[in-house]
Amino acid sequence: MRTTGPTSRAALTLSPIGVIRSPHRDPGTTPIQPACAEGCRGEVEVFAAYAAGLDDVDGFSHVHLLYWLHLSGTPSMKVTPFLDDRPRGLFATRAPNRPNPLGLSVVRVIERRGRILVVEDLDALDGTPLFDIKPYVERFDVRTGTRGGWSDGVDDGTFRRRGARGGAAAPGAVAGRSSADTGVCAAEHAAPGAEETSPPDAGY
Amino acid sequence: MRTTGPTSRAALTLSPIGVIRSPHRDPGTTPIQPACAEGCRGEVEVFAAYAAGLDDVDGFSHVHLLYWLHLSGTPSMKVTPFLDDRPRGLFATRAPNRPNPLGLSVVRVIERRGRILVVEDLDALDGTPLFDIKPYVERFDVRTGTRGGWSDGVDDGTFRRRGARGGAAAPGAVAGRSSADTGVCAAEHAAPGAEETSPPDAGY
Numbered sequence: 279m280r281t282t283g284p285t286s287r288a289a290l291t292l293s294p295i296g297v298i299r300s301p302h303r304d305p306g307t308t309p310i311q312p313a314c315a316e317g318c319r320g321e322v323e324v325f326a327a328y329a330a331g332l333d334d335v336d337g338f339s340h341v342h343l344l345y346w347l348h349l350s351g352t353p354s355m356k357v358t359p360f361l362d363d364r365p366r367g368l369f370a371t372r373a374p375n376r377p378n379p380l381g382l383s384v385v386r387v388i389e390r391r392g393r394i395l396v397v398e399d400l401d402a403l404d405g406t407p408l409f410d411i412k413p414y415v416e417r418f419d420v421r422t423g424t425r426g427g428w429s430d431g432v433d434d435g436t437f438r439r440r441g442a443r444g445g446a447a448a449p450g451a452v453a454g455r456s457s458a459d460t461g462v463c464a465a466e467h468a469a470p471g472a473e474e475t476s477p478p479d480a481g482y
Numbered sequence: 483m484r485t486t487g488p489t490s491r492a493a494l495t496l497s498p499i500g501v502i503r504s505p506h507r508d509p510g511t512t513p514i515q516p517a518c519a520e521g522c523r524g525e526v527e528v529f530a531a532y533a534a535g536l537d538d539v540d541g542f543s544h545v546h547l548l549y550w551l552h553l554s555g556t557p558s559m560k561v562t563p564f565l566d567d568r569p570r571g572l573f574a575t576r577a578p579n580r581p582n583p584l585g586l587s588v589v590r591v592i593e594r595r596g597r598i599l600v601v602e603d604l605d606a607l608d609g610t611p612l613f614d615i616k617p618y619v620e621r622f623d624v625r626t627g628t629r630g631g632w633s634d635g636v637d638d639g640t641f642r643r644r645g646a647r648g649g650a651a652a653p654g655a656v657a658g659r660s661s662a663d664t665g666v667c668a669a670e671h672a673a674p675g676a677e678e679t680s681p682p683d684a685g686y
Contacts, residue, residue, distance in 0.1 A: 287497065287498055287529070288497075288498075289495045289496065289497045290495070290496050290497075290498070290550055290611065291493045291494070291495055291496075292493065292494050292495075292496060292582045292584075293491065293492075293493045293494075293581070293582065294490060294491055294492075294494070295581050295582065297490075311622045312622075313621055313622050324573075325491065328559065328572075328573075328581060329559075330559035330560060330571060330572075331559040331560075331571045331572035331573040331574075332571050332573055332574075333559075333560070333570065333571030333574065334570045334571045334574035334631055334632055335571055335573050335574045335631070336631075337574065337629065337630075337631025337632060338574065338628070338629060338630060338631040339625075339628045339629040339630075340625050340628050341573070342586065344548075344582075344584050344586070346494055355532065355533075355534035355535040355537075356534060356535075356537070366537065366538045367534060367535045367536050367537030367538040367539055368532075368534075368535035369528075369532075369535045369536055369539050369545070369614075369615040369616070369617070370535075370536075370537065370538035370539045370541065370542065370617050371617065372616055372617065372619075372622070376614060377497070377499050377532065377614070378496045378497065378499065378548075378613040378614050380496075380548055380584075380613060380614050382546065382548070382586070382616060384623065384625060407490055407494065409582040409584060410573075410580055410581070410582050410584050411573040412573070412576055412586060413573070413574050413575065413576070413630070413631060413633070414625060414628060414630075415576075415630050415633050416625070416626065416628055416630060417517055417630075417633070417641060418515045418516075418517050418576070419588065419623070419625075420624050420625070420626065421543075421544050421588060421618060421620070421623075421624070422620065422624065424542070424543045424544050424618060424620055425541065425542060425543035426541075426542060426543075426617070426618075426619050426620060426621075427538055427539070427540075427541025427542040427617060428538055428541060429617070429619050429621070437621060
């Protein structure tokens with residue numbers, strides 16, 4: 279296949295547009311994904327220059343956050359996922375230690391207040407530098423009937439127990455969640471058993 | 483809410499892990515999203531140091547690509563989406579001109595060959611610098627029953643016509659696509675009517 283542009287390896291620079299305020303302050307007990315972080319509320323604050331870019335965002339029930347995994351470490355091309363017991367190729371996992379430590383989370387939009395977006399189902403750490411916000415659009419973003427590789431072998435109980443990592447209540451299905459389920463983050467969660475812990479360099 | 487880390491505005495550096503080879507070479511006729519790029523086949527090539535990270539990726543039918551929108555321009559906090567006729571806040575759109583021009587696409591995995599991943603439903607431009615590959619996991623990534631803000635007012639016909647932008651056949655529902663629909667990219671598409679064109683700084 280032809281290439282029109284140069285195949286560049288040159289480094290590229292990103293500048294944070296804001297910061298994420300979160301109840302999660304310990305990487306070791308932070309839920310591994312928004313689906314394991316139901317009711318975890320936080321604030322996404324954009325710097326003043328970007329405030330007008332938040333207009334219309336609160337019309338969407340969900341947005342993607344793209345951010346810097348600022349407490350991540352050195353990547354390995356093979357990692358054992360939190361949800362699995364075998365080493366897997368890094369790009370077949372959501373492990374935080376990546377060559378470019380970019381985080382991606384789909385969170386629930388609660389409200390916008392000026393240059394702050396209040397969100398729920400937040401799995402990012404407090405103080406996380408924010409790079410971008412993109413609306414979640416079902417016509418763009420939903421794929422069903424997919425194959426999920428090694429993750430298809432993870433049963434729902436393991437997914438809930440290992441995924442929450444003590445930072446949230448055991449989640450149900452996010453899409454079907456009722457409002458009565460909110461507000462449980464870090465309040466009603468059960469301490470994980472010893473069998474649920476993972477090494478600090480584990481992926482998911 | 484307290485913050486444990488500094489609220490940093492310092493620039494952060496990313497280095498491409500590979501490059502995307504795509505049939506799309508003209509930003510003006512490139513589909514706006516994978517859902518509008520059915521059958522568009524390309525190759526995701528990672529550099530040799532990252533090849534082992536592709537192990538197990540071909541167990542997944544879909545992956546997220548995170549990349550640099552290398553032909554994007556200066557962002558504005560208000561843009562008129564390709565799919566809409568009114569200015570919207572930038573972060574309520576998927577416009578390519580963003581403070582951090584990070585692209586996000588969910589593409590179909592066809593096969594892995596060494597350090598190449600053959601993919602379909604590709605909407606990225608040829609030569610795009612790649613930052614990350616993350617598996618698409620339904621339990622992590624699907625939200626249904628969402629509100630889609632201004633995009634909820636876009637009818638399916640407009641979505642198909644404006645979204646393809648001449649770079650692919652008019653798409654159907656991605657999830658329900660049959661194998662007979664593949665291979666249409668850039669081969670069977672209809673030229674867009676004048677009413678389907680958008681200014682080069684439009685968003686979507």
